[in-house]
Amino acid sequence: MDHRIPDADDLGHVIRDARKAQGLTQDQLAGMTGTGRRFISELENGKDTAQLGKVLLVLAALGIALYALSKWK
Amino acid sequence: MDHRIPDADDLGHVIRDARKAQGLTQDQLAGMTGTGRRFISELENGKDTAQLGKVLLVLAALGIALYALSKWK
């Protein structure tokens, strides 16, 4: 499934859904990505000050690919 | 055109390409998004500590949509 990600809330939902679909706890996901459980919790709840690199780490760990769709190039 | 975004470098390229395709300077893009020119410069050069919310602002300002492609849901 693909989801448009206009804001941090949407990303949080996608991440939470994917994590649960794979039967992972926040603790496990944090461990897999070298982050902390607090970060995962806040991220899933739409924190928009989350750092890009860590967000991409989490997405990769969950097997979620990000696409940028530009009408310009 | 759509681009996969595995890391911050790729995002930077997409943003730079879109900005140039629209004939904008970093200064103008910073003004449009309430950020600073330094942020745009670093973002285009792949800074992975950029904050998610600001990144999404920049993408929106450039008319770039983000999609998350998950095989799980």
Added chain:
DNA sequence: ACGAATTGTTACCTATCGGTAACTTTTTAT
């Protein structure tokens, strides 16, 4: 309903993000 597991939240703390502004380097136009 009850206990355990999971998640949310707070305090504490160090590292650093990013705005402004100045200066340097690179790119672009003529």
Added chain:
DNA sequence: ATAAAAAGTTACCGATAGGTAACAATTCGT
């Protein structure tokens, strides 16, 4: 080639991200 514009970079500095750890609230399975 040269001057102007754009982009890169640095210093300065207030604000805050996020790790750990402890506690509270919530969600589970049975």
